[in-house]
Amino acid sequence: MTITLLGAAGDVTGSAYWIEEGGDALLVDFGLFQGVKMAEDRNRLLRGLNVGRLRAVVLTHAHLDHTGRLPLLVEGGYQGPIYATPATRELTELILHDSARIQISDLDRVNRKRQRQAKPALEPLYTPEHVSTVLSLFRALDYEQVEEVLPGIEVRLVEAGHMLGSATVELTVRRGVPPRVLVFSGDLGPWGAPIIRDPVPIERADVVFLESTYGDRDHRPLAETIAEFKEILRAAVEQKGKILVPTFAVGRAQVIMYVLAGMVHDGSLPKFPAFLDSPMALEATRIYSRHPELYDEEMLELLKTRHKGPCLQTVTPSVTADDSRALNDQAGPCLIMAGAGMCNAGRILHHLKQNLWRPETWVVIVGYQGPGSLGRQLVDGKKMVSVLGERVAVQAQVRTLGGFSAHAGQADLLRWFGGMAASGPRVILTHGEERGREALAAQLKQRHGIEAERPSAFEPIEV
Ligand SMILES: [Zn+2]
Known part of the structure; x- marks a missing residue:
């Protein structure tokens, strides 16, 4: 063989x-x-x-x-x-x-x-x-x-x-x-x-x-990562800022929604508007929700205590291009998850272009950023980046969380x-x-x- x-x-x-x-x-x-x-x-x-x-x-x-x-x-x-x-x-x-x-x-x-x-x-x-x-x-x-x-x-x-x-x-x-x-x-x-x-x-x-x-x-333990995420969210909510989370549509987006739902439900984070601005992530979430037989015990326990899956309860789906554009006018605090995960394409680019220059914006990086990608440039602390053909100053706070791998x-x-x-x-x-x-x-x-x-x-x- x-x-x-x-x-x-x-x-x-x-x-x-x-x-x-x-x-x-x-x-x-x-x-x-x-x-x-x-x-x-x-x-x-x-x-x-x-x-x-x-x-x-x-x-x-x-x-x-x-x-x-x-x-x-x-x-x-x-x-x-x-x-x-x-x-x-x-x-x-x-x-x-x-x-x-x-x-x-x-x-x-x-x-x-x-x-x-x-x-x-x-x-x-x-x-x-x-x-x-x-x-x-x-x-x-x-x-x-x-x-x-x-x-x-x-x-x-x-x-x-x-x-x-x-x-x-x-x-x-x-x-x-x-x-x-x-x-x-x-x-x-x-x-x-x-x-x-x-x-x-x-x-x-x-x-x-x-x-x-x-x-x-080894990655940072998940519990520490969630605690750090919560601190970022609290600070951003207090500043009434927009929180942009570039996310991969399958897997990572569902984990972030799950974590977010957990924080809101246990009362450790005030409820504030959150949007999933990705048709693909929405479809992936539907697939996830069709397979409870593949969930771990914790997730099954959550389903028992609540009637719906925790994923989308705290998050508003944004489906069409108009929905996505409307988020430009959404006042902070709010959280927007959008693809692509490495900021090299997709709706996240529009949100970055609109908001990177604002000091009250937070960008939370939750996944791997390939060399040369816009996401990597943000992680590396570049102060001026090119987004959709336009130079944009980075005055937003950029944070990286490694524990969601x-x-x-x-x-x-x-x-x-x-x-x-x-x-x-x-x-x-x-x-x-x-x-x-x-x-x-x-x-x-x-x-x-x-x-x-x-x-x-x-x-x-x-x-
Ligand atoms: Zn894989």
């Missing part, structure tokens, strides 16, 4: 494992490379990749960096099954349609420019039709249900605690004696994250592909691995920058005497 990483080797995007044995191939995830131009070659279907051999695809979770290249398989002729939890299917539908829409609108702009330069137009990576075909191939697989996806190869999905529907993929290969167990951690969540359940460690593995996004550090920190990665450590698996570290992989490898060596491997993309791994 040969396994090849088609991405997320030494970085964190483009997750994909191509598994080949006896002429059959299986894919675990097929994510987009982000932070590069979508139309770049890295995001095209790879030359030499024999899609004709592909028999099944299994998904760990819906994030674009794990699902964003799936439509390319359809273009390449793939018509086999794509296995995922039901929640992952629903969220993937939302995320891939959004991705196709963004590509078309981005390319429109690029192609108008290319036309003026007498250059040929670029094609989008895929269209909404490709996305619809991809969705028709999905087969629901519940957690803990064992399914034979290929003769002699069984798959089981286990809770990964990273986002709604997220899973660790366990493959049991019964082609030969004794059977071998391959585990793909997927993105692992931290223990104690709001709304969703904690990750469930797996007891035995022969080989484990372990994510290492935060292999070199959906990823396990180093201690939780080791806790998860501890569940299978006694079975002495071969460990292959993926989905992390080099410093994350190195630090996690050092810990695994020190605690378990394991020499973890750190392969490059396209380096065949014989199992």
